[in-house]
Amino acid sequence: MALLAxxxxxxxxxxxxxxxxxxxxxxxxxxxxxxxxxxxxxxxxPQPQRTGLNVVVLDPAHGGTDPGARGxxxxxxxxxxxxxxxxxxxxxxxxxFQVLQTRSGNENPSFDDRSTLANAQYGAVFITLHVSSTGxxxxxxxxxxxxxxxxxxxxxxxxxxxxxxxxxxLSRKFGDAVQGQITQRFKGxxxxxxxxxxxxxxxxxxxxxxxxxxxxSVQDRADLxxxxxxxxxxxxxxxxxxxxxxxxxxxxxxxP
Amino acid sequence: MSGNWRTWVVVALGxxxxxxAIYFPILRxxxxxxxxITEPSEEQARRELTQAVAPNPSDPVVKVKMFWxxxxxxxxxxxxxxxxxLSKDPVLRAKQVLNTLLAGPVDSDLxxxxxxxxxxxxxxxxxxSAVADFSEALATSSPSGIQSEQLAVDSIARTLxxxxxxxxxxxxxxxxxxLDTLAGHVDLTQFFAVDTKGAQLGAVSPDMPxxxxxxxxxxxxxxxxxxxxx
Numbered sequence: 486m487a488l489l490a491x492x493x494x495x496x497x498x499x500x501x502x503x504x505x506x507x508x509x510x511x512x513x514x515x516x517x518x519x520x521x522x523x524x525x526x527x528x529x530x531p532q533p534q535r536t537g538l539n540v541v542v543l544d545p546a547h548g549g550t551d552p553g554a555r556g557x558x559x560x561x562x563x564x565x566x567x568x569x570x571x572x573x574x575x576x577x578x579x580x581x582f583q584v585l586q587t588r589s590g591n592e593n594p595s596f597d598d599r600s601t602l603a604n605a606q607y608g609a610v611f612i613t614l615h616v617s618s619t620g621x622x623x624x625x626x627x628x629x630x631x632x633x634x635x636x637x638x639x640x641x642x643x644x645x646x647x648x649x650x651x652x653x654x655l656s657r658k659f660g661d662a663v664q665g666q667i668t669q670r671f672k673g674x675x676x677x678x679x680x681x682x683x684x685x686x687x688x689x690x691x692x693x694x695x696x697x698x699x700x701x702s703v704q705d706r707a708d709l710x711x712x713x714x715x716x717x718x719x720x721x722x723x724x725x726x727x728x729x730x731x732x733x734x735x736x737x738x739x740x741p
Numbered sequence: 742m743s744g745n746w747r748t749w750v751v752v753a754l755g756x757x758x759x760x761x762a763i764y765f766p767i768l769r770x771x772x773x774x775x776x777x778i779t780e781p782s783e784e785q786a787r788r789e790l791t792q793a794v795a796p797n798p799s800d801p802v803v804k805v806k807m808f809w810x811x812x813x814x815x816x817x818x819x820x821x822x823x824x825x826x827l828s829k830d831p832v833l834r835a836k837q838v839l840n841t842l843l844a845g846p847v848d849s850d851l852x853x854x855x856x857x858x859x860x861x862x863x864x865x866x867x868x869x870s871a872v873a874d875f876s877e878a879l880a881t882s883s884p885s886g887i888q889s890e891q892l893a894v895d896s897i898a899r900t901l902x903x904x905x906x907x908x909x910x911x912x913x914x915x916x917x918x919x920l921d922t923l924a925g926h927v928d929l930t931q932f933f934a935v936d937t938k939g940a941q942l943g944a945v946s947p948d949m950p951x952x953x954x955x956x957x958x959x960x961x962x963x964x965x966x967x968x969x970x971x
Binding site for chain 2: 547616619633683700
């Protein structure tokens with residue numbers, strides 16, 4: 486499966502205002518005086534495309550037969566991240582964001598299926614939610630793909646396996662914004678997002694981050710449940726902070 | 742005469758019975774111990790079969806940097822310098838340092854790889870591409886999580902980087918197979934950059950087998966409008 490990342494540009498060129506109709510003054514540069522009221526039907530100017538961040542795709546990781554990390558007290562990562570996703574969704578919708586989820590029950594979509602949901606959106610960001618086995622309980626880390634992954638970016642066509650490559654810089658910016666908001670609430674968390682080669686992020690053609698709470702090793706699941714509203718609110722604030730930085734590549738030529 | 746003969750037979754039989762009564766429990770204990778020794782687990786058997794070559798007495802003892810979890814920060818690695826007799830052959834050398842990494846530090850809380858994992862084989866191509874094949878325990882016994890899995894991979898990559906300069910990039914296999922992830926998170930389908938010279942680890946090499954060969958991004962042809970590198 487190949488991702489035609491150049492498609493938006495090609496489409497936008499096809500809709501360009503320069504594509505005037507045959508017979509118009511623009512098509513006959515040597516013609517006489519400009520006509521104030523054209524006797525022919527005009528093509529309405531193209532509607533400006535919606536730019537910027539339109540959709541947040543939330544990915545509660547694991548699910549189904551894959552429980553993810555498991556704690557000694559029977560805590561399962563797959564259950565926790567589903568609850569966390571609902572909290573994050575509530576906070577994002579309160580800020581006016583449209584939210585999609587890769588799963589809302591105990592299913593286990595493939596990595597590619599989860600990426601597909603984000604890749605099919607225009608102006609999406611992707612957040613995959615995790616709970617770790619290790620780490621200082623009560624802290625939260627945000628991860629993005631390493632900067633060096635951007636070196637596999639292509640010219641016209643980007644392979645599905647490297648869909649994240651053109652977005653590495655934006656993802657880092659997004660990750661730092663979310664991590665900053667999280668660290669204000671959860672002391673001991675790092676100040677900036679971290680790098681990790683995460684399978685789920687690799688095939689996602691959008692600014693994409695992974696968020697990992699520590700950890701399933703807590704004695705009482707309630708310790709993690711108490712973190713969730715704060716994590717949700719911090720993520721929503723981070724997305725809002727990142728929003729002005731994200732301009733969807735399009736005809737306006739605006740580059741992030 | 743016949744009475745003496747009978748007496749001697751009874752005495753001999755008595756001694757034999759007594760000896761057997763003493764010896765049999767000892768023998769049984771020995772058999773049990775031997776059985777334990779001769780019934781190794783599958784993992785142990787594989788470990789013995791694939792054991793790296795023992796250090797050659799002529800190998801020089803050198804200082805080696807091993808990367809385990811930092812005692813100050815459990816989310817980071819820290820180098821520990823130890824002295825090892827290391828081969829000059831890069832493949833043997835890589836096996837020796839990785840087996841030492843697997844054996845773990847004195848403080849087992851600081852280990853990055855599960856104790857039951859083993860290195861099955863190690864290959865090095867002339868262009869510096871290395872393939873390290875580990876036993877299934879590396880995937881099944883590693884704690885699931887982005888942080889723990891990335892620390893495991895980074896500890897392997899950084900230990901090789903510090904001690905085997907011929908290794909430029911690394912592919913990790915599990916029992917001869919390519920897995921999607923180590924334990925659900927960190928990507929094992931790509932090569933990891935090893936010779937980073939201080940740059941960020943965990944990188945994916947662009948031109949390795951398995952990756953799609955692609956032209957470089959330029960401002961003109963970057964259709965997504967996103968800079969390829971910052």
